[in-house]
Amino acid sequence: MKDHEEQKVLQRNIFNLSELKNIMEEVRKLHITDKSILLLTGDLGAGKTTSIRILMELLGVSHQQVASPSFALHHHYKTSNGLNIDHFDLYRLEDQDDLESTGFWDVFATELPTLIAIEWADRLNWDYLPLDWKQIHLHFILVPSGELDTPSHREVTLFSKKGK
Ligand SMILES: Nc1ncnc2c1ncn2[C@@H]1O[C@H](COP(=O)(O)OP(=O)(O)O)[C@@H](O)[C@H]1O
Numbered sequence: 001m002k003d004h005e006e007q008k009v010l011q012r013n014i015f016n017l018s019e020l021k022n023i024m025e026e027v028r029k030l031h032i033t034d035k036s037i038l039l040l041t042g043d044l045g046a047g048k049t050t051s052i053r054i055l056m057e058l059l060g061v062s063h064q065q066v067a068s069p070s071f072a073l074h075h076h077y078k079t080s081n082g083l084n085i086d087h088f089d090l091y092r093l094e095d096q097d098d099l100e101s102t103g104f105w106d107v108f109a110t111e112l113p114t115l116i117a118i119e120w121a122d123r124l125n126w127d128y129l130p131l132d133w134k135q136i137h138l139h140f141i142l143v144p145s146g147e148l149d150t151p152s153h154r155e156v157t158l159f160s161k162k163g164k
């Protein structure tokens with residue numbers, strides 16, 4: 001295995017929000033550094049925004065502050081112990097040039113401890129992500145129950161790729 005390849009850390013079937021919270025607690029404790037990118041991929045409604053909300057809560061940002069951003073609305077939060085959080089949602093991103101014009105790449109230029117959380121991260125070419133940031137990738141799959149609009153559960157996979 002090459003040094004900087006993405007590695008599967010865990011895969012779990014989750015049936016409720018408290019099981020999602022357990023995973024996010026693990027992400028907070030074991031994976032978040034002062035320079036990390038949380039890449040969230042997976043179906044609409046699978047739990048990307050919810051995961052970020054739970055993580056913010058665990059980090060000490062109040063629930064009320066956290067919105068689901070639509071693209072071009074970039075949300076910024078700060079925890080009580082000084083971690084900056086930049087939250088993007090790339091759902092409406094049409095091409096990579098839109099990222100340039102919205103200042104997306106500027107957030108990587110910071111010297112401050114920062115977590116960059118990106119919903120619909122598969123809209124982004126990950127080859128352009130700066131190598132000195134740790135990549136934490138959460139992939140969500142909605143597993144159907146057979147009943148319309150009611151998933152049986154979610155399958156969550158966590159991958160990690162260390163920064164150089
Ligand atoms: N693990 C879970 N168990 C139960 N409900 C969940 C879970 N994850 C998300 N949900 C619910 O699913 C809905 C959509 O979640 P959301 O986070 O907005 O999805 P996404 O951002 O991926 O489109 C919300 O009502 C949320 O409460």
Ligand SMILES: [Mg+2]
Nearest residue numbers: 048049068119
């Ligand atoms: Mg969302």
